[in-house]
Amino acid sequence: MGVRGWHRSWQERSKMERIDLYSRFTISCIPWLFTLAWQGTPFDHDIRHEPLPLTLGLALLLVSLAQCLLSNRNLHPSYEHYLGISVFPERRLLAPIGLLVVAVGLLAALAGVDGVKSSGLLLMTLNTPMALVITRVLLVPVRRFLVESLCLTALITGALAVAGVQGGTLAGVVPCSLFGCVLVLISVRPSAWSMSVMWQTEQARGIQARLAVAEERLRFGRDMHDVLGRNLAVIALKSELAVELAQRGRPEAVDQMIEVQRIARASQQEVRDVVRGYRExxxxxxxxxxxxxxxxxxxxxxxxxxxxxxxxxxxxxxxxxxxxxxxxxxxxxxxxxxxxxxxxxxxxxxxxxxxxxxxxxxxxxxxxxxxxxxxxxxxxxxxxxxxxxxxxxxxxxxxxxxxxxxxxxxxxxLAEVPQPRRAPLVLRPAAMVAPGVMVRSRSGLVEE
Missing domain, CATH: 3.30.565.10 (Histidine kinase-like ATPase, C-terminal domain)
Incomplete structure (x- = not known):
């Protein structure tokens, strides 16, 4: 399961691999789009064009871009973790969490120096948790993710409150922080769930194909048993009879061995017919x-x-x-x-x-x-x-x-089409292919 060999061209991939690759590429683009839209837009009108606010805003933008890089780096292992293919190493979350703390600190510092308007601050708040929660939403159950989102919202709101943000702006920080987390939950999680279902369906198709092959092998085995089972039993009985007759010095042993030879050749032809029937x-x-x-x-x-x-x-x-x-x-x-x-x-x-x-x-x-x-x-x-x-x-x-x-x-x-040279397969009872079959009775070998 999963996309194997990312260097391969699009045409070399199966349909499921294409869908998987498209899904992962779409998710990897989400943090970049939100960073450019919500973190870059305030530079136009909302951030004061003075050295300190611009420096803090630029630093926050760089931290957000670094978060996007780490989010893309962690997307593949988190996706594999959700699909049950591998376990996500928790140490890979240390750097994203550290960058999130730095981003919250820079956002609070920017608000503390009154370097950004309320509208720009709310846009930056929307973007702050995005890169981390895109990875986290694939690693934990939904209920735990919602609890962590509330804790993250409390952290951002508390930091901005300490920085001096008050009133309606501070009240707007709460829904903005939660909106980013919920947006990731309703977009990334269903996408990964859909891929999980499709991969399971693909795996079920493969199992079904292997079962069909196994069933065909069993059917072939049954056909071979039906063809050879009785004839081999007849050969064994006639060979035993020929041994007993030879030990007694009776000339009928030669006739029995000739009959064994005839039955063996007939069985060989029937095996060819069975194999030919499967090949035709x-x-x-x-x-x-x-x-x-x-x-x-x-x-x-x-x-x-x-x-x-x-x-x-x-x-x-x-x-x-x-x-x-x-x-x-x-x-x-x-x-x-x-x-x-x-x-x-x-x-x-x-x-x-x-x-x-x-x-x-x-x-x-x-x-x-x-x-x-x-x-x-x-x-x-x-x-x-x-x-x-x-x-x-x-x-x-x-x-x-x-x-x-x-x-x-x-x-x-269709004119003068050659007729088939091979006789059609006819499964005949052993008594028909081997007249004079010997059967075992309580008194010994008796010919019917």
Whole structure:
């Protein structure tokens, strides 16, 4: 969690990192804006243009700027403390508290020499606690922050009262001091709370994705168990029977071992079929999956045209890989808000078009991927997709389009499309793939 690598460019950050960075930058600008507005404005009309008042006012301005620097320096650790990522070191508050005491003293001295009008004094009072409370509001609960704000208001009011401020001006110091603290409370605290909720949501999405992967692994494991479980049990039983027959010198042991060999080869083929079934990409499934994944990432995805269910299996598989790769590139490159997937089928060809409004920045365009290790065909990069489509006399075009769009178009002719060379996966009971299965009874091994 949090923004990692502040030196990275804007385009290299995820959406959550951009929001986080924008939020922190906005909070870091608050003390500077208030210092320039509330601490600098009185120099025009409210501070007497004499050496001592101007010197005190300038010193107070410099102290306020130093407070802003410390506030920005402490913003990141205080933000991380609020998000629960790390603990804020309390020693970092010593310097801001010291500068606050100096600022209150300078403000009281400026009022004591009658160097500032009431309106200017109230503006300076507004700014005095801002830099410190921006850090403090992220470190303590709201109730404690309000108590500390009252104590801080009492400190400022008491210092100005000792300096000789009286009447309505002194009465106005109290709401001005409290207003600055409350303003920070209702602006900075909700912003940090919103970021905390969004980071938790982002973390939940990551956990959900990992759970989906774990569930898929379990499903794959169940499929493998269903395919191999009975056949391996049959192989074990027939091998045991062959050993017993061989020990008795009976020639039927050879037949049993031949049967074991046949079942093992059949099991090997079924394993290949299971793995191939997981590698093959079904068009309708990939369209639904791409729409779900993009929508979950905050990208409005629309699928139009034909579902492609009547297309030959090789065409569906090739286009399914195109959809999968296109959806991956939409998430990985650029920052789209909308994505449209169109499937058009004519008498002589089928065309798949994926279009989004997040054209990749220079240097981030998807590069051809290497072949997948252990796969039966080329990889899922653009070069691999072209090879898949070329096997069906198809073509692939990808690049920027008008209106800041990025468009990927895959076209496959439907005339004389090769039929799938692989037999569809059929999970058969062990008794069907291995006739003459041996079962164990109380009296020994018996053939059914």
């Amino acid at each position: 990409a079904d068009l309708s499934t990939e369209l639904a999956g791409a729409q779900g994944v993009l929508s979950a990432a905050g990208i409005e995805c629309t699928v139009t045209g034909d579902s492609g269910e009547q297309l030959p299996a090789p065409v569906q598989s090739a286009l399914g890989w195109v959809v999968r790769e296109a959806a991956t590139n939409v998430l990985r490159h650029g920052d789209p808000r909308h994505c449209v997937i169109r499937v058009g089928i004519t008498a002589g060809s089928v065309a798949l078009q994926v279009e989004n409004d997040g054209a990749p920045a220079a240097g981030t365009a998807p590069s051809p991927a290497a072949d997948e290790p252990g796969s039966d065909g080329p990889g899922s990069g653009l070069a691999g997709l072209r090879e898949r489509l070329a096997a069906l006399d198809g073509s692939l075009e990808a690049g920027p389009a008008r209106g800041g769009l990025f468009r990927l178009t895959a076209t496959i002719p």
